[in-house]
Structures are given as structure tokens and as C-alpha cells.
Amino acid sequence: MERPFSERVAHDDWRRAAEEWVRCELDRSGRRVTGTIEQPRIRPWSTQLTIPTDVGPMWFKATCAAQAFEPALQAELARIAPDAVERPYAIDPARGWMLTVHRGETLADAHEATADDWVRVLRQAAELQRAAASEAHALLATGLPDCGPGTVVSRFDRIVEVLSSLPEEHPAHVPAELRSELLAVRPRLVDAADLLAASPLPATWQHGDLHPNNVFACDGRVFDFGDSQWAPAVEMLSVPYGWITTQSQVSWPDVLAAYCDVWGTTVAAVRPEWDAAAYTQPVNRTLLWWSCLQEATAAEWAEWGDAPLHHLSRVLDP
Incomplete structure (x- = not known):
């Protein structure tokens, strides 16, 4: 091995x-x-x-x-x-x-990201998403994981079974009670995936970990694409939302409005997709962590191994 x-x-x-x-x-x-x-x-x-x-x-x-x-x-x-x-x-x-x-310091190193910074980052990322939406064949050919709406429910089923079958001492083990709770929420996940599949906002490239540490200060370009997936467009908002609402005083609605503007839509119109992504994004994020840890040492599993369980459990409280 x-x-x-x-x-x-x-x-x-x-x-x-x-x-x-x-x-x-x-x-x-x-x-x-x-x-x-x-x-x-x-x-x-x-x-x-x-x-x-x-x-x-x-x-x-x-x-x-x-x-x-x-x-x-x-x-x-x-x-x-x-x-x-x-x-x-x-x-x-x-x-x-x-x-x-080397393109210099990151946005996080330069200063605390302002509302203007976040608007610029989300607008540029949305424009990149729009350009990428018609490039599915080329992007998936690179090996980019396909986490489109039609793949999410079967992925959820597999992940639940795999994590449930782990030894109890494993940091990603799903105990019986949690497994029952996860399966109980499955119908809502099915509805969310169906809504996103029918959404006017397409599946496209999504960065997966978009925050100021992954943006260059000099020009606002994003980098570090290892967490990327082909997924519902709005899933890209999950990490910025968490960062902004817990680590800054920036108004999330203003940033969200700038993202929606690039897509030619409004916050109110995109709200159903945003709510649905609260179910699908945790499943797709779990895949990312589980896949990356397959080459980890025992010590690394001990340090990061609860991440798949943490992200999968987010479907219970979107």
C-alpha cells in the first residue's frame, strides 16, 4: 500500500x-x-x-x-x-x-476585508461561474468532481452507509441515532436537489472555499482551486456567508445582492435556491473532506477526521 x-x-x-x-x-x-x-x-x-x-x-x-x-x-x-x-x-x-x-499577499494578509472587497470578490466569482457554466465538458474532463443536483441524493445515501459502517472509535463514525436523524431528513434533501435541478441558476464551477485567504490583494483574483466542484451555482455562497456572518461586520444582504445582480436576478428570487443549497452543500462538502483524507496518516485522521461528520450533520440544521 x-x-x-x-x-x-x-x-x-x-x-x-x-x-x-x-x-x-x-x-x-x-x-x-x-x-x-x-x-x-x-x-x-x-x-x-x-x-x-x-x-x-x-x-x-x-x-x-x-x-x-x-x-x-x-x-x-x-x-x-x-x-x-x-x-x-x-x-x-x-x-x-x-x-x-507569486502575486503578493492575500486579501486577508493585506487588511480585514471590507464590504467593497467582498462585493468585488463575489461579483468576479459570479462572472466566472457564468462563463464556466457552458464549459461543463472541458471542466469535468480535468477531473473536477461532478456534484450536480442529480448526483446529491445518491451521494448522501452512500456517505451515510459508509460512515455508519466505520468502527465506533473512528472520528467520522455515524452512530445509530445520528443515522436515523439523517435518514429522516432525506426527503427534504430530495426536494432541495429537485428544486436546484429545475433552477434557472445552473450547475457550474464553484470554488468550494472562497474567503480572503484565497484571494490576491493586488487584483482580487481567486486562487486555490483544490476544493472546487461542479455544483449548483449558489453553493459557492456557503463559505462567504459563514465567513461574513461570523468574522466581520459586513452586511451579508448587500454582498448577496451584488452576486445576484451578476446573474440578473434578485435576493428574493434566489432565496429558494439558497435555502435548498443549505441541504446539498453539506453533502458535497462531506465528499470533499472524505476524499482528501483517504491518504491521511493516523495522526492526521485524529486531527481532521471529524470534518466529514461535522459537514454531513449540517443537513439537520440548515
Whole structure:
């Protein structure tokens, strides 16, 4: 059995291979490494290398198998909307590797996001969603998970059964009482998925983790696409809603109105879809966490392993 992702990418052999690939890609355009390549962070789902070069710093990212689609996805999104997404400098889709130019600090590092910042971010993300909506074939071909409305109920059924069958000591185990509660809410999930399938707002790309740490301060472009899914458009609002309503004084209705305006609709008109997404988004978010932790160590399961259970349980109190 292959070693956990975090152990593989901490090994000297992996580092040598990654750095060799980076140097080779830089050589193609006459760039060169000018200092020590650092590895600032390793997580169960990804790791990064920082590369000093003669034309400025660059970033290398490697992902676990569940997020290996990210380099190809970012390249496709940059093709679809070059003003909204930075084109990767180089990618290796087979290995889930990507090299990008450093674009400075994030919005979160620069300052506390203002209402104007959030409006700009949500408007730009909505415009990207509109452009991506007609590109299903190209985006799904990258490996982007298909979490469209028609897939949600069967996914819910599978997840409930899988987590229920885990050992009781497992951090993602669904006990019998919770399983009964989840199954009782299933009819509401069915109705929510049906409503979203019939919605004038389409299934499209959704970022999955849109917050100020994943937005560049210099131009408002979003990055970090490893949590992306093909899903109901309004599911992208879940993370901004949670961030704004718990960590800032920004008015959520104003930000939501800006998002709706890009789609040519209103807050009142989109309210049924927003309510429905409160059932579907937790199921799709659970898939993300469960998939990413398949390459985790025992210690990482202990640290993050309750995330699938946490997100699945959100369908009980949308």
C-alpha cells in the first residue's frame, strides 16, 4: 500500500523529483533558481514549495490524488476567464503538480476585508461561474468532481452507509441515532436537489472555499482551486456567508445582492435556491473532506477526521 501523501512529499526522493521538475520548467524560458527552495507547509491534501528565481519568487503546489485535478482545472479556468484566474506557469496533470508566479499577499494578509472587497470578490466569482457554466465538458474532463443536483441524493445515501459502517472509535463514525436523524431528513434533501435541478441558476464551477485567504490583494483574483466542484451555482455562497456572518461586520444582504445582480436576478428570487443549497452543500462538502483524507496518516485522521461528520450533520440544521 502506498504511503500517506504527507509522508511521501516529506521524503528526500520526492523533493529531488519535484525540484528537478521545477528547474526544468524554469529552464524552458531561461529562468533560474537563485536560492534555497523551501517547503513551508505539508497537509494531508497538499504541499507547497517556495522558489526564489532571478525574476521573482514562484510557488510550486502538489496535491493528493483527490485534488490532482487542480492544475488542469486552473489552466482551463484561466482559458475561460483570463482576467479572473491566473494562468499557471507550468502544470503536470498526471502528478497533480503546478508552478505559479507569486502575486503578493492575500486579501486577508493585506487588511480585514471590507464590504467593497467582498462585493468585488463575489461579483468576479459570479462572472466566472457564468462563463464556466457552458464549459461543463472541458471542466469535468480535468477531473473536477461532478456534484450536480442529480448526483446529491445518491451521494448522501452512500456517505451515510459508509460512515455508519466505520468502527465506533473512528472520528467520522455515524452512530445509530445520528443515522436515523439523517435518514429522516432525506426527503427534504430530495426536494432541495429537485428544486436546484429545475433552477434557472445552473450547475457550474464553484470554488468550494472562497474567503480572503484565497484571494490576491493586488487584483482580487481567486486562487486555490483544490476544493472546487461542479455544483449548483449558489453553493459557492456557503463559505462567504459563514465567513461574513461570523468574522466581520459586513452586511451579508448587500454582498448577496451584488452576486445576484451578476446573474440578473434578485435576493428574493434566489432565496429558494439558497435555502435548498443549505441541504446539498453539506453533502458535497462531506465528499470533499472524505476524499482528501483517504491518504491521511493516523495522526492526521485524529486531527481532521471529524470534518466529514461535522459537514454531513449540517443537513439537520440548515
